Amino acid sequence: MTTPCLPPPVDAGPKTRHQTVGVRIGNVMVGGGAPIVVQSMTNTDTADVKATVQQVTALARAGSEMVRITVDRDEAAAAVPHIRDALAVRGVDVPLIGDFHYIGHKLLADHPACAEALDKYRINPGNVGFKDKKDRQFGAIVEMAIKYNKAVRIGANWGSLDQELLTHLMDINANSEKPIDARAVTREAMVQSALLSADRAVEIGLPQNKIVLSAKVSAVQDLIAVYRMLASRSDYALHLGLTEAGMGSKGIVASSAAMGILLQDGIGDTIRVSLTPEPNGDRTVEVKVAQEILQTMGFRTFVPLVAACPGCGRTTSTVFQELAQDIQSWIVTSMPEWKRTYPGVENLNVAVMGCIVNGPGESKHADIGISLPGTGEQPTAPVFIDGQKAATLRGPTLAEDFKAMVADYIENRYGRQNAAE
Secondary structure, eight states: OOOOOOOOOOOSSSSOOOOOOOEEEEEEESSSTOEEEEEEEEOTTTTTHHHHHHHHHHHHHOOOOOOEEEEEHHHHHHHHHHHHHHHTTOOOOOOOEEEEESSHHHHHHHHHHHHHOOOEEEEETTSOOOTTTTHHHHHHHHHHHHHOOOOOEEEEEGGGGGGGHHHHHHHHHHHSSSSOHHHHHHHHHHHHHHHHHHHHHHHHHHOOOEEEEEOOOOHHHHHHHHHHHHHHOOOOOEEEOOOEEEHHHHHHHHHHHHHHHHHHTTTTSEEOOOEOOOTTTTHHHHHHHHHHHHHHTSOOOSEEEEEOOOOTTTTTTHHHHHHHHHHHHHHHHHHHHHHSSSGGGGGOOOEEETTTTTTHHHHHHHSEEEEEEESSOOEEEEEETTTEOOOOOOOOTTTHHHHHHHHHHHHHIIIIIHHHH
């Protein structure tokens, strides 16, 4: 038998973070080595102040650190300062980003209170203007950003790419001795659109530390390729997002696959998961998914992790599933108060396991864990705290008893720790 030995150490962590210039957006820093920021966008009519305030509040309380709102007409622009003021009354201090297309230059000029209230302007170079108007209207928005000391996101988009630039690059490619495929040319057009627009903004006078770039596409491999190109050719702060990701599991999987690879490459300073909600669905799901991507990859911590086994033929009882769901829901509900009372509690690891095969071992690895016995047995479950067996729970109050032990653990670990500090 071969004698066991250890292989050479392998660095399994993320690659070195792509160094970008930091951009201050309201009370949030993006890039410059700051933690990766979670962003979201409303789907209300911005002119409806009440509905927009309610949704921004919900997104912010779910954990969105910046929220983008559509500013598409005069009524929407006029509503922006009222939205900001109503949020302040609620104690919601989240940066607001104005999403401008086609007539952004006019709306900002006609509604100075809107220009002042927003923390960042989002410009799409593909539809800021056409022909001879393009440079003039782009410049007008940049000058407003300079005037009001605002940041700008220059966001190229696959669905509204600058057609002049794309046609020019396609012509060059067609006349090349070794032409590349049209998709690769389109990727290059995306990157050039963002970079040329950013350089133009700097020429006008907008500092680099006021610029964030994005290049949104809807296919995973295209997103990975485009952002690797952007990162290799600039040090602007980068916003990641798979546009039109889709609904449900498709949108979640696609966004996670694309952004996970880029984040592991060290690329990305702020992210958004662009999920299509169910009709009248919960908009905050996109925030939770973004947080889970960052937390499961080890970049941020937002809520305590609950490890739970998937179940198998040894766990035909639903007890552990019900307990895992109960504990997860309880933690999510409790987190707003816990964050205020117990700083650092988001680092807590909890395990809810279903049977005796791996359950005790997994529970020992968690800060606090419970291991149920599996099929055909009465729920008699050992609880492990910091790797040591602390109690055995049984009977109809098992779930409540375990929650009480988790609450005591949080108080003892995070309450005393913070009191001592």
